[in-house]
Amino acid sequence: MATYQLVITASELDVPWFAGKRRNSQSSERPALDSEAGTHAAGARSVAIGAGSTVGTVQTGDGARVVNLPPEALRPIAEVDAPPGIDNLPVQPTHFVGRERELARLDAALSVSGPVLVQAVHGLGGIGKTTLVAQWAATRDHGHEPLRWITADTSASVERGLAEFATALQPMLAHILTVAQLAERALQWLSTHSGWLLVLDNVENQRDIAEILARAHGGRIVITSRRATGWHTAATIVRIDVLDPTESVALLIDAITADGPRQLDGASDLCTALGHLPLAIDQAGAYLAQNPLLTPHDYLTMLSQYPADMFEHGAEVIDPERTIARIWNVTLDRVTTNHPTATNILQRLAWFAPEAIPVTLFDGLAAPPAIHSAIGALTAYNMISADPGTASVSVHRLVQAVARTPDPDDPRYSEAALECAHADAAAALLRALPERPHPSTWATWRTLLPHVDTLVAHHDHDINTNLLITTTDILNLTGEFLDDQGSHERAIEYIERALINSERTAGTDHPRTLTSRNNLALAYRSVGRFTEAIPLYERTLADRERILGINHLDTLSSRNNLADAYRSVGRFTEAIPLYERALADSAEALGNDHPSIVVSRNNLASAYESTGRLTEAIQLFELTIEASEQILGIDHPTTLTSRNNLAAAYQSSGRLDEAIRLFERTLEAREQILGFDHPDTLTSRNNLAAAYQSSGRLDEAIRLFELTIEARERIQGIDHPHTLTARNNLATAYMSSGRLDEALSLLELALTECERLFGTDHPDTFVARCVLAEGYEAANRLPEACRLYERVLADTERAVGPDHRSTHFIRGNLARLRSRGT
Structure with a gap:
């Protein structure tokens, strides 16, 4: 069989040809001699060919070499078969758990016939995309060969991976073709063969693989990427999410106990804190495996106290470039190159709950186009996920943790920058909170409540005064809402914290402090802790009289609140005089036509009713309704409340027919004005049902009670x-x-x-x-x-x-x- 010789020179030289063989010489004056008599070459880098030779190879240039190519090396690429044993799958994961659903999706997608299928597996950095595909390729019967794995994070790495594939197909060509030429030959092979499987791992820019997608036919392509959008229209998309809690704990324990039994205290809590992210679990598991004296609980403690160190550094076996902090910082650097607002968005997200964060909380960060462009870029890289249906975004809890962890080497994450971001997040949340817990605001409150809980959980007594004041206002407002919703213990917790903050920042006599104290007394009263509520009301009233004056609106409110508390514990001899004084003071300070007068009269009338003074109660209720209709209107909610109270007084005095008529009228009005599901409407429906029950109309009563419960x-x-x-x-x-x-x-x-x-x-x-x-x-x-x-x-x-x-x-x-x- 013929052998083809190809001469490759490292540098082109003009060399004289003489009869004789080439010899290197240290001196241009010394001729190169040959063993054949009469054949020689003179001069530096001269060549001599022996007389009578018919075939020979002349090799010139420093580092020149001769490559002998077999004939098959020059065959058309379509005729080149892949030799066995050229698969280059990365090492199969040593710790792999779960993911059966995702593995099944890969099976199903790649079983479909067709010239080429693009399978885009995408997700957050560290979510386990590469590991999943490596596990699938190594363990599933996919029936494809050869299997080539290319790291595709840059165009250069794509070209290099293709060149390595061409070299694996025809090793001798590596000596005569450039990297670009080898890459082209690999593309030609992919376009003329079938049955192969190509994995393009960690694609960052879809342009880097565009030529492969356009030219490669007859095989299968699997792509892994952090990018979520812009994929081939024929691609099947597989989104990878975090592990199931059971799976993440199993992965952690598997890594920790690889060398034998260990103390596993806190394993589940650690996985929860790490958000069940595979890379974070691997990083923690390797660290704990390397440090046998530590438990998962110890790791969690260090994660809380030294987050920067724990996110940035792993065990000796962990690639420093594959830590959580390093991977996400690389991604963020790419995003912020074109979208600098992305940093501000992540830093604001860092202080809220990870799920369903309203985009309205980003207001003021930048101009709306910049905000939405940054959200789009962060979504494209899976740093966040967007829900158009709720106009909200979600983010992994570890992304949040990294975003609020100081980095002295990055000005974007300095202590001062993060403190400013924390304050801005608190101010944005306070602006979004409704001022008062009214049914029309309940949906907003329930959306924002998880973010309030998370933000105040990051509360630190060392934070600056402005942030502390903002947090105090958030705690007070949220405490009122929670108390209104029946979550009294949580309300007490929040308002107690608000009171501590107010006393610290403003002193014991500041109006904000007095408001917190009043709210706390109200919350104590709601849970029946009257022995704590009443002294707090008494102190607040005394302080407001001293600081604000006896006729200040807050003082009048405190007087009413204390009277309510006295009435609740049966101290009517103290409650009624206080109600009477509150009514007189309100009339003097505000005039008889002020809406507060209506409230004061209602309270006093209810106290009369509670003590059996029904005649006085009914007279006062009737007077209250008349005044309320004149001041506020016949359909005002306060007027309807007065009408409801009068009906109850009629019922207490045995005037049941009048009570039922008034209850029915009030219910009808509330349904028309407030709506069928307003809490006041439900109260009216309940009261009418009770009146029906008292009159023996049990079927009607039961029907209304059942409607009310539903x-x-x-x-x-x-x-x-x-x-x-x-x-x-x-x-x-x-x-x-x-x-x-x-x-x-x-x-x-x-x-x-x-x-x-x-x-x-x-x-x-x-x-x-x-x-x-x-x-x-x-x-x-x-x-x-x-x-x-x-x-x-x-x-x-x-x-x-x-x-x-x-x-x-x-x-x-x-x-x-x-x-x-x-």
Whole structure:
């Protein structure tokens, strides 16, 4: 078989040809001699060819070499077969768990016939794209060969990978073709063969692989990338998300225990903190495997105390370029080159909850076009995900953690820059919060509440004063909303923190501090902690009188609040004079036509009703309605509240027909003005149902109670105090109609829920216990009823005193029950 010789020179030289062989010479004066007599070459780098030779090779130039090519090397590329053993799959992952759904999607996509299929596997850096595809290629029966893996993060790396493929196909060509020529030959081979599988890993710029996608036919291409958008129209997209919690824990434990059993305390908590991100789990697992004295709990502690070190550095076996911080910083550098606002967006996102962050919280960062361009770029690189349906974005919790971690080598992440970002995020959130918890704002509150929770969790007593003041305002507003929604314990936690912050930043006498103290007293009252609420109300009233004056609106509000608290514990001899003074002071300070007068009259009338002074109560309610209609209008919500209260007073005085007519009129008005699902409308529906029940119209009562429960569960939630009250009311209607089994089931559930949500000593829990006792009595389960009445009596005497109206009522029920011989 013929052999072709190809001479390659490192440099072109003009050399004289003489009979004889070439010899290198140190001196131009010394001739090169040959063993054949009469054949020689004179001069530096001269060549001599022996006389009589018919075939020879002349090799010139420093580093020149001769390559002997077999004939097949020059065959057309379409005739070149791939030799066995040229697959170059990276090392199969040693720790791989789960991902069955994604592996199945790769199986399904690559089983489809066709000339070429582009499978784009994309996700956040560190999500496990490369690992997934490597695992799939190594373990699944995909039936493709050869399998070539090309790192495709730059155009140069793509070209290099193709050249290496061409070299694997025909090794001898590596000596005669340039890298560009080899890459072209690989592309020609891909376009003329079938059955191959090409993995393009970590594609950053789709232009870098455009020629491959355009020319390669007959095989399969799998792409991994952080980019989420712009892929080939025929591509099947597989988005990789974080691991399932069970899988992430298994991955961590597998890495930690590779050399033997270990203490695994805190493994689940660590995986949660790392957001179940595979690269972060690997990084933590390798670190813990290298440090046998540490537990996952220890790692989590260090992650909290030294985030920069833990994100930036891994174990010795971890590639320094493959740490969480390094990977994401590289991505962010690419994004911010064209979209500098992206840094500001990530730094603002860092202080909120990771899911469903409204884009309105980015207002003010830059001009709207710059904001949306940056959001688009961050989305394209999977640093965030966007939800057009809710106009919100989400971000991985570790991206947030890295974004709020100081980096002394990067001015964008200096301590000062991050402190400024924290303050800006807090100010943006405060601007977005509604001023008062009104039903029309509930949807907004519920959207923003997770972000409030997260932002205040990052609260540090060492933060600057302005940020502390902003955070205090957020805590106060949120505490009011939570208290209104029945989340009293959380409300107390927030308002207590607000009070501490106010006293620290403004002093004990600042109006902001007094507001926090008033709100805390209200929250204490909501959970029945009257022994704490009343002294706080008393102190706030005294301070406001001293600092703001006796006729200041806040002072008048404090006086009313204290009177309400006195009334709640049965201290009517103190409550009524305080209500009367609040009414007189309000009239003097504001005039008889001020809306606050209507509220003060309502409160005083309700106190009269509570003490059995029904005639005075009804007269005052009627006067209040007349004034409210003149001042506010007949359809104003405050007017409707007064009308509802008057109807209740009619019912208490036995004027049931008048009560029902007024309840019906109020319900109709509230449905028209406020809507069917407004909380005030639900209250009217409940009150009308109770009036129907009192008049014996049980079917109508039960229907309205059931409607009320359905609406309260849907709107306010199954755990809201008003929802639990509605269940109790329906149970009493069932009792009245003889449906005792249904009634007792509801009452027992209501008591359990009250004890769970509010504790055993909350007023609502007392009521639920008392109503259940009545149910047991109705069902003739007298010993159980007696035990409950005894407990309720003791609780009520302790909570509101022995002379409270509720205490007298329960004492009477117990006496009646005992008279029956129990």
